[in-house]
Amino acid sequence: MSEFIPPLEILIEQFQRLPGIGRKTAQRLAFSIIDSEEEKVLQFAEALVNAKKNIHYCPSCYNFSEGGLCSVCRNSEKDKTVICVVEDAKVLMAIERVKGANRYNGLYHVLHGVISPLDGIGPEQLKIKELLERVADPELKEVIIATNPSVEGEATAMYITKLLKPMGLKITRLAFGIPAGGDLEYTDDMTLLYALQGRREL
Amino acid sequence: MSEFIPPLEILIEQFQRLPGIGRKTAQRLAFSIIDSEEEKVLQFAEALVNAKKNIHYCPSCYNFSEGGLCSVCRNSEKDKTVICVVEDAKVLMAIERVKGANRYNGLYHVLHGVISPLDGIGPEQLKIKELLERVADPELKEVIIATNPSVEGEATAMYITKLLKPMGLKITRLAFGIPAGGDLEYTDDMTLLYALQGRREL
Secondary structure (H helix, E strand, C coil): CCCCCHHHHHHHHHHHCCCCCCHHHHHHHHHHHHHCCHHHHHHHHHHHHHHHHHCEECCCCCCEECCCCCHHHHCCCCEEEEEEEECCHHHHHHHHHCCCCCCCCEEEEECCCCCEHHHCECHHHCCHHHHHHHHCCCCCCEEEECCCCCHHHHHHHHHHHHHHHHHCCEEEECCCCCCCCCCHHHCCHHHHHHHHHCCCCC | CCCCCHHHHHHHHHHHCCCCCCHHHHHHHHHHHHHCCHHHHHHHHHHHHHHHHHCEECCCCCCEECCCCCHHHHCCCCEEEEEEEECCHHHHHHHHHCCCCCCCCEEEEECCCCCEHHHCECHHHCCHHHHHHHHCCCCCCEEEECCCCCHHHHHHHHHHHHHHHHHCCEEEECCCCCCCCCCHHHCCHHHHHHHHHCCCCC
16 A cells, blocks of 8 residues: 555655665655646656657767767867776766866776676676777777776776787776875775785885 | 766756755766666656646645545545644654554644744745634634644744634644653653653653
């Protein structure tokens, strides 16, 4: 038995399907919709449909695009000799957001996930085949693997490295260690281990 | 400057307008929409529009209704001699959800807020005038004021009491005190005060 009248119950269930939204939050969000002006609700509904309809994947790097190549691939100022492999478009945006002279200026490749056998995600579900095709480009010199330092991220990095290594490319991995402004006393064991293993000679 | 392509940025902004949803959560929700099947997104958009279009207020108690009187007011088994005044429909649902022989079986009146001068909400923005009209019903014997034990809830309770008292009705307020299963040692000062002030003779 549902507690609420059908249109409200349906809306609550829809909100509950979103990641990280429980029953109580879904109720709060649904009530706020009912309290909003009709025009605002229509705008929200339209934004949902438009986002789904108009956001496509870039046919080259699989970043979000409104059709055709994405803004990074279209940008003629980007260094086409480097590809940075990321888990999802959010990481790409995070790297693009960095300002300054030393910022990364190469291309990207969005995997759309990481290898995770427990979740039934194998290499064939990711854009790895597509990466191999791009790597055939003679202009390319380096592939930076920027997956997260999680078990799945590391496994994916290793898998890709094994595939690309025989092609004679430079394969690099992001540095992991103490974050900027971090305090060694409060750093977790895993990060300390990374920082020690990745130590550099001065 | 927006970080994302327009349809995505617009969707993120729409999610951000919801209460308690910050930029990061809005991004997460927007990304999950893009990853969903188109049919699911259309269902969500439809649920939004339908909820807004089909949920009306009961012309008697201002609870949610799909048109005409709400399910409580329509229920002939309800005791029409008691009205329980609540801040919003969520409280009404919470009271209706209680099971058992002693459960409340009267009518309700939803104020749609509490008096809060700091937020610019005065008595005229609430359904207080409508409550006064209902109270003229000679069948009515008791009004239970079930606003929250907050500053605004108490002020609203006092305001309504002042208005209704001259009408010769029985006006009651919910009991506040130690909650079921509560531990006196860990009860806050205000609750202890309520519990002591509201003590009953055994």
